[in-house]
Amino acid sequence: MIQTNDHGPTFNLVAENTSYVMSVVGGVHLCHAYWGPRIDRPDPEQLILLDSRSNMVSEEIDPDLAGRHHRFWRAPKESLSDRRQKPPDNRLAPDRLAREYPFEGGGDHREPGLRVRHADGSTTSRLIYAGYEILDGAAGPEGLPYVSDPPEECRTLRIDLDDPVSGLQVSLHYLPLPSLPVILRWARIRNRSTVAVEILRAASMSLDLPAMNADVITLDGAWIRERIAHRRPLRPGVQSVESRGGASGHQHAPFIAVADGEAGEETGGVWSTSLIYSGNHRHLVETDQFGGIRLQSGINPSGFAWNLPPGEAFDTPAAVLVHSSSGFTGLSDAHHRFVRRWLFRKDWRDRDRPVVLNTWEAHYFDVDADRVAGLARRGAEIGAEVLVLDDGWFDGRIDDTKALGDWTPDPGKFPDGLAKAAEEVRRAGLEFGLWVEPEMVSPRSRLFDRHPDWVIGAPGRDPVLARNQLVLDLGRPEVVDHLLETLSTLLSSAAVSYVKWDMNRNIVETPGPEAMHRYMLGLYRLWRTLVRRFPKVLFEGCAGGGGRFDFGSLAFMPQFWTSDQTDALERQRIQFGSSLLFPPESMGAHVSAVPNHQVGRSTPPETRGLTALAFNFGFELDPSKASDEDRRVFARLSELYKAKRSLFRSGRFLRFLPRRGPSFDEGRPEHHAWAVIGPEGRELMVFYFAALAQPNDHGFHLRLRGLDAGARYRDEERNVEFDGAVLMARGLWLPPAEGDYRSAYWILTKSP
Numbered sequence: 001m002i003q004t005n006d007h008g009p010t011f012n013l014v015a016e017n018t019s020y021v022m023s024v025v026g027g028v029h030l031c032h033a034y035w036g037p038r039i040d041r042p043d044p045e046q047l048i049l050l051d052s053r054s055n056m057v058s059e060e061i062d063p064d065l066a067g068r069h070h071r072f073w074r075a076p077k078e079s080l081s082d083r084r085q086k087p088p089d090n091r092l093a094p095d096r097l098a099r100e101y102p103f104e105g106g107g108d109h110r111e112p113g114l115r116v117r118h119a120d121g122s123t124t125s126r127l128i129y130a131g132y133e134i135l136d137g138a139a140g141p142e143g144l145p146y147v148s149d150p151p152e153e154c155r156t157l158r159i160d161l162d163d164p165v166s167g168l169q170v171s172l173h174y175l176p177l178p179s180l181p182v183i184l185r186w187a188r189i190r191n192r193s194t195v196a197v198e199i200l201r202a203a204s205m206s207l208d209l210p211a212m213n214a215d216v217i218t219l220d221g222a223w224i225r226e227r228i229a230h231r232r233p234l235r236p237g238v239q240s241v242e243s244r245g246g247a248s249g250h251q252h253a254p255f256i257a258v259a260d261g262e263a264g265e266e267t268g269g270v271w272s273t274s275l276i277y278s279g280n281h282r283h284l285v286e287t288d289q290f291g292g293i294r295l296q297s298g299i300n301p302s303g304f305a306w307n308l309p310p311g312e313a314f315d316t317p318a319a320v321l322v323h324s325s326s327g328f329t330g331l332s333d334a335h336h337r338f339v340r341r342w343l344f345r346k347d348w349r350d351r352d353r354p355v356v357l358n359t360w361e362a363h364y365f366d367v368d369a370d371r372v373a374g375l376a377r378r379g380a381e382i383g384a385e386v387l388v389l390d391d392g393w394f395d396g397r398i399d400d401t402k403a404l405g406d407w408t409p410d411p412g413k414f415p416d417g418l419a420k421a422a423e424e425v426r427r428a429g430l431e432f433g434l435w436v437e438p439e440m441v442s443p444r445s446r447l448f449d450r451h452p453d454w455v456i457g458a459p460g461r462d463p464v465l466a467r468n469q470l471v472l473d474l475g476r477p478e479v480v481d482h483l484l485e486t487l488s489t490l491l492s493s494a495a496v497s498y499v500k501w502d503m504n505r506n507i508v509e510t511p512g513p514e515a516m517h518r519y520m521l522g523l524y525r526l527w528r529t530l531v532r533r534f535p536k537v538l539f540e541g542c543a544g545g546g547g548r549f550d551f552g553s554l555a556f557m558p559q560f561w562t563s564d565q566t567d568a569l570e571r572q573r574i575q576f577g578s579s580l581l582f583p584p585e586s587m588g589a590h591v592s593a594v595p596n597h598q599v600g601r602s603t604p605p606e607t608r609g610l611t612a613l614a615f616n617f618g619f620e621l622d623p624s625k626a627s628d629e630d631r632r633v634f635a636r637l638s639e640l641y642k643a644k645r646s647l648f649r650s651g652r653f654l655r656f657l658p659r660r661g662p663s664f665d666e667g668r669p670e671h672h673a674w675a676v677i678g679p680e681g682r683e684l685m686v687f688y689f690a691a692l693a694q695p696n697d698h699g700f701h702l703r704l705r706g707l708d709a710g711a712r713y714r715d716e717e718r719n720v721e722f723d724g725a726v727l728m729a730r731g732l733w734l735p736p737a738e739g740d741y742r743s744a745y746w747i748l749t750k751s752p
């Protein structure tokens with residue numbers, strides 16, 4: 001809901017139980033006033049402090065206006081500070097002003113949202129409020145991922161800011177989601193002058209929160225260790241996370257949050273921003289000289305510039321803004337519901353996800369028609385529903401030194417072609433899926449021989465090889481057109497119902513500062529066209545595991561290979577952190593062989609299975625190499641997954657252990673627990689994982705949350721009934737773990 005009033009004017013964006021308030025001060029400055037629990041009568045004078053005491057810069061404003069604001073901020077008559085206080089003055093310190101889209105050259109020396117080099121070389125701008133309009137529906141940025149097919153009626157607020165000297169116009173777009181505490185925000189920068197300008201920085205969002213005792217939350221890591229949750233206190237200055245390699249990256253998820261110091265899983269305020277974008281990003285929190293907090297995210301300005309000719313516009317990616325006043329659970333609830341209801345393509349909303357058997361850790365590059373058919377047959381016995389033929393299937397691909405770009409089957413490995421291979425897989429009762437890495441080319445390939453100039457790089461320099469491959473320049477329309485045709489032919493050549501889309505290296509050199517963003521626009525055109533042409537195909541994203549797992553990817557591909565890490569213990573941490581943003585059914589989670597191929601650890605089959613079960617469940621092993629007992633466990637867990645997958649993709653995901661939420665800085669936790677609670681709390685499944693056995697262990701209680709205290713919950717398997725209040729106050733009893741890497745689960749149904 002968008003409420004407006006003429007006082008300023010003032011805008012109150014009501015998104016479920018939250019309010020996001022902006023107001024125009026003095027007819028000129030569009031200021032951020034408030035973001036938090038819903039308020040219905042926001043008074044900008046009570047919300048916006050017009051501070052005049054700052055860092056040696058201030059400008060004159062109307063004394064009446066200053067007086068109206070100041071009366072809310074005066075000390076009581078008798079107090080010491082009142083006696084010392086001078087009468088309110090009519091100056092305004094831009095360094096303290098919460099501009100909704102801060103710009104360079106306006107006296108605000110914190111991180112600007114906008115930085116433009118004008119034709120005369122100056123980088124000074126001044127954005128003045130020019131008007132607003134309320135548009136029906138979800139108006140998104142051109143060529144970039146956004147919500148499509150909104151599930152409910154919605155409206156977009158557009159606020160225009162003008163720079164009268166340069167002729168630049170910035171239009172800020174806001175979409176408050178009616179029944180979620182989520183606001184989508186992006187900006188359009190239009191050049192209405194007669195000369196070109198260069199955009200050096202254009203944030204998707206920027207806003208200022210008042211000083212508070214707070215922590216910064218980020219999701220960080222590396223390849224095979226993505227999105228580990230980190231929490232650290234706010235410090236003076238800037239704390240930021242970013243990526244520079246052409247993708248959102250393994251190192252830092254495109255996300256940052258400020259959590260009040262007391263926030264935990266259930267309680268406390270959290271404010272977050274996360275881009276719907278898969279390219280270079282920067283997410284930052286800046287604490288200013290008085291403790292005020294700036295939250296900002298957008299395309300990484302490092303290495304970026306955009307030439308904007310007269311009459312043209314530049315759109316930033318959209319940011320997803322979430323406020324939770326119920327801690328990290330509220331934060332992940334909001335993100336999960338947003339992804340499920342608004343971001344997934346319509347075809348894949350409310351759809352169960354199949355059990356995948358992927359060939360990679362079973363055979364690596366050594367795949368062929370017989371192996372694929374054999375895997376499919378054995379996969380059927382453990383409950384697999386799709387056989388995904390990973391890397392190694394195309395012409396000449398015996399290792400990672402060649403053939404990327406030549407997307408035809410290897411005649412030696414698949415003498416009867418892919419259609420026949422798919423047929424054999426279907427004969428075994430499974431669907432057929434295929435791995436591709438279309439953005440890449442091997443120097444030893446037919447494609448490279450034909451088009452060596454299609455590779456992205458800096459003029460006059462040899463591009464750096466990584467994993468023996470080069471990156472195609474998707475910023476060039478002819479490259480995207482070629483890939484569209486090649487992939488359309490490939491996907492029509494056999495019964496392919498599943499595609500795993502990989503991307504296995506960073507971009508190093510570029511022809512110029514626009515190249516990385518142009519690459520993303522090309523990639524999004526490719527994805528958009530392809531998913532429209534093949535609406536029934538289920539696309540899984542991948543980038544060396546989770547190197548491009550973000551809302552930009554999920555807008556096209558409703559699931560992502562969470563990480564190349566398949567060890568159960570490591571996965572528990574990765575899934576725990578990832579669950580702040582992504583719903584479980586979007587996170588590929590496969591049971592692999594032991595000793596684990598990444599860390600060499602051997603964990604029991606049940607623990608591997610249960611670690612993956614509530615997510616996008618599948619296998620990454622050769623079942624014929626597992627023992628009969630292990631195969632029985634796998635088959636049983638597949639059945640359990642199929643019985644419960646609707647619960648997993650529609651329920652609330654709750655993290656129970658470690659108890660303090662994202663706080664892994666304190667060291668490696670010993671155990672994890674989570675649960676999925678179905679609609680109306682009628683059914684839930686609780687998972688518990690212990691790492692190492694503890695000496696002299698006497699067991700302990702796992703306290704649950706999110707239950708109905710007045711209800712009773714039945715555990716059929718154990719033939720007992722629990723009291724809801726007791727489960728939340730005392731918990732489920734966990735007997736001492738015998739041996740390392742143990743796990744347990746409970747399925748509880750509410751008694752009528």
Ligand code: GLA
Binds near residue numbers: 390543545561
């Ligand atoms: C990447 C992916 C793996 C696998 C290999 C194939 O590393 O993350 O799952 O597909 O590529 O080369």
